[in-house]
Amino acid sequence: MPLREYLPFWNKLTDNQRQTLLNAAASRTVHKGELLHSGSSDCVGLLVVKEGQLREYVLSDEGKELTLYRLLPPDICLLSASCLMPSIQFDVFVEAEKDSEIFLIPSEVWRSLMHQSLEVSNYTLELMGERFSDVMWLMDQVLYRRMDARLSAFLLEESVLSGSDEMELTHETIARHLGTAREVITRMLKYLHNLGAVALQRGGVRILDREKLIKLAEGSLR
Amino acid sequence: MPLREYLPFWNKLTDNQRQTLLNAAASRTVHKGELLHSGSSDCVGLLVVKEGQLREYVLSDEGKELTLYRLLPPDICLLSASCLMPSIQFDVFVEAEKDSEIFLIPSEVWRSLMHQSLEVSNYTLELMGERFSDVMWLMDQVLYRRMDARLSAFLLEESVLSGSDEMELTHETIARHLGTAREVITRMLKYLHNLGAVALQRGGVRILDREKLIKLAEGSLR
Numbered sequence A, B: 001m002p003l004r005e006y007l008p009f010w011n012k013l014t015d016n017q018r019q020t021l022l023n024a025a026a027s028r029t030v031h032k033g034e035l036l037h038s039g040s041s042d043c044v045g046l047l048v049v050k051e052g053q054l055r056e057y058v059l060s061d062e063g064k065e066l067t068l069y070r071l072l073p074p075d076i077c078l079l080s081a082s083c084l085m086p087s088i089q090f091d092v093f094v095e096a097e098k099d100s101e102i103f104l105i106p107s108e109v110w111r112s113l114m115h116q117s118l119e120v121s122n123y124t125l126e127l128m129g130e131r132f133s134d135v136m137w138l139m140d141q142v143l144y145r146r147m148d149a150r151l152s153a154f155l156l157e158e159s160v161l162s163g164s165d166e167m168e169l170t171h172e173t174i175a176r177h178l179g180t181a182r183e184v185i186t187r188m189l190k191y192l193h194n195l196g197a198v199a200l201q202r203g204g205v206r207i208l209d210r211e212k213l214i215k216l217a218e219g220s221l222r
Helices: A015-024 A079-084 A107-114 A118-144 A147-162 A171-178 A182-194 A210-218 B015-024 B079-084 B107-114 B118-144 B147-162 B171-178 B182-194 B210-218
Strands: A026-030 A035-038 A046-051 A054-059 A065-071 A093-096 A100-105 A166-168 A198-201 A204-207 B026-030 B035-038 B046-051 B054-059 B065-071 B093-096 B100-105 B166-168 B198-201 B204-207
Touching: A015 A107, A035 A079, A046 A079, A054 B118, A065 A118, A065 A171, A079 A107, A107 A118, A107 B118, A118 A147, A118 B054, A118 B107, A118 B118, A147 A166, A147 A171, A147 A182, A147 A204, A147 A210, A171 A182, A182 A198, B015 B107, B035 B079, B046 B079, B065 B118, B065 B171, B079 B107, B107 B118, B118 B147, B147 B166, B147 B171, B147 B182, B147 B204, B147 B210, B171 B182, B182 B198
Parallel strands: none
Antiparallel strands: A026 A100, A035 A093, A046 A100, A054 A065, A054 A093, A166 A204, A198 A204, B026 B100, B035 B093, B046 B100, B054 B065, B054 B093, B166 B204, B198 B204
16 A cells, blocks of 8 residues: 555645655565664654554563554554654654564654644644553553453464464563563463463463453453 | 643734633632543543642542542643543543642633644644653553552652641552552551551551652662
């Protein structure tokens, strides 16, 4: 899909503004595991996901990760251009979780449009509202949902994203997604295994009983 | 202070826009404990804090509260006008924590300005970025900070806000602020008491050793 299909305000731009965007937006192929944005030290710009999957996460002082959310086509990553909004005072990291195709729109170009076009400014507000909502949902999960439910929901989500019941996932990787310690995940996976919900294999997890896992995720089975 | 002092974009507005704002903004006195905004069921507008103190919080499905942040003069509460931003998909509650004086700017008036003035639109983005940052800070606390450190930090903050070492605070109230159970707070307060950091009295807490409490909040004393 061409760039304009991802930008709902395209028809409201002037010819000049469209041309500026088309000239500035770079099509890039990024590889699984590649770090696209690293905290406040850089401000690469907005990332438009054409194909693949990006992951946005934060790091604690002790180096612990927590996945905030995933970006799938046609999502747009805004926080990789956080320098556009000086009031954003936290650091996010963005990595490609699969080989991906993206458009990169440089921060400076977006900043200029935000100060020329009401549509771009209000759309940026919409984007930030979406991400804010994602984080509020996560806060609710972290605070009030038991780890067995969060782990079950995570495994179900992973199997949808990977299109398979069999997932390559180390305990360490899962712990980084959920912002907890590896030991906690190891204990929880054994618990899910004892319930017959999953099978544990070398470097991976296989879903055995999806229904049971859904109930666990909902908190209606313990 | 008059309304214009709270709005950094005032000089960029047209005379007409200023007059609209002045006509629409209502000065209100609200009393301690008054609920000013209640989830997505209403959308009262932006609240400009002239005097006093507001508290913004969320409620879990089980009715547990978590304080997101406090608003002090000259803060502006944006999420009480969340209907302006359809992508905001979470419910916040706003209550007066002290007798307060506010300006209420109706959502419809702000919406109209946001679609007329780039300055208003970009300022709204700034406001949302600030609140987003507050919530990300809180997420870090909730995930990675021990409850004794969070409780100590909360007591220090309360004593600054109330201007006293002696605070009327039930264990239940503290638990609601920190999003945990009353029993957890009771246990933690006993621990702080045994360390000589606080004295526990009927319906309240008194700070005995501020230095110790600061160290506990920093995690450098356990």
